[in-house]
Amino acid sequence: MATTMDRTIVVPGDIEKVFDYIADFSNTAEWDPGILSARRTSPGPIAPGSTFELVAEFMGRKLTTTYEVVTMDAPHRVVVRGGTARFTSTDTLNLTETEGDIRIDYRAVFELKGPLRLAEPLLRGTFAKLADKAVAGLEKELRG
Numbered sequence: 001m002a003t004t005m006d007r008t009i010v011v012p013g014d015i016e017k018v019f020d021y022i023a024d025f026s027n028t029a030e031w032d033p034g035i036l037s038a039r040r041t042s043p044g045p046i047a048p049g050s051t052f053e054l055v056a057e058f059m060g061r062k063l064t065t066t067y068e069v070v071t072m073d074a075p076h077r078v079v080v081r082g083g084t085a086r087f088t089s090t091d092t093l094n095l096t097e098t099e100g101d102i103r104i105d106y107r108a109v110f111e112l113k114g115p116l117r118l119a120e121p122l123l124r125g126t127f128a129k130l131a132d133k134a135v136a137g138l139e140k141e142l143r144g
Helices: 015-023 025-031 114-143
Strands: 003-012 035-040 051-058 061-073 077-083 087-098 101-112
Touching: 003 114, 015 025, 015 077, 015 087, 015 101, 015 114, 025 035, 025 051, 025 114, 051 077, 061 087, 101 114
Parallel strands: none
Antiparallel strands: 003 101, 035 051, 051 061, 061 077, 077 087, 087 101
């Protein structure tokens, strides 16, 4: 069982610059209030296989998670996946140019593992709030 959150925002800007900013997951701490810190952990240009370490606060606990770029089609799509022994998170961001603006379709899929799976239906509201805050922060950051 997984919980999927879909959100869409429209922002002004250059699609390549916006994509580069989003694909560099070390920027996540700048726009996602649930992320305490984020840093890149692999060398070279950002591409499939690039990794990032994020420290998040979730329900009063700090969680350190490694995320990896699993798919990248610049400047239109990036998919990153991270997780621990207790959960997996997959974030997909699709960018489309529309009359001078950029539409960003954001999908976050949260999957709890082991006994925690039983709590997943109870946490859907929490996951929705996290997605709402992250997307609102991204929109604010991109609007400058």
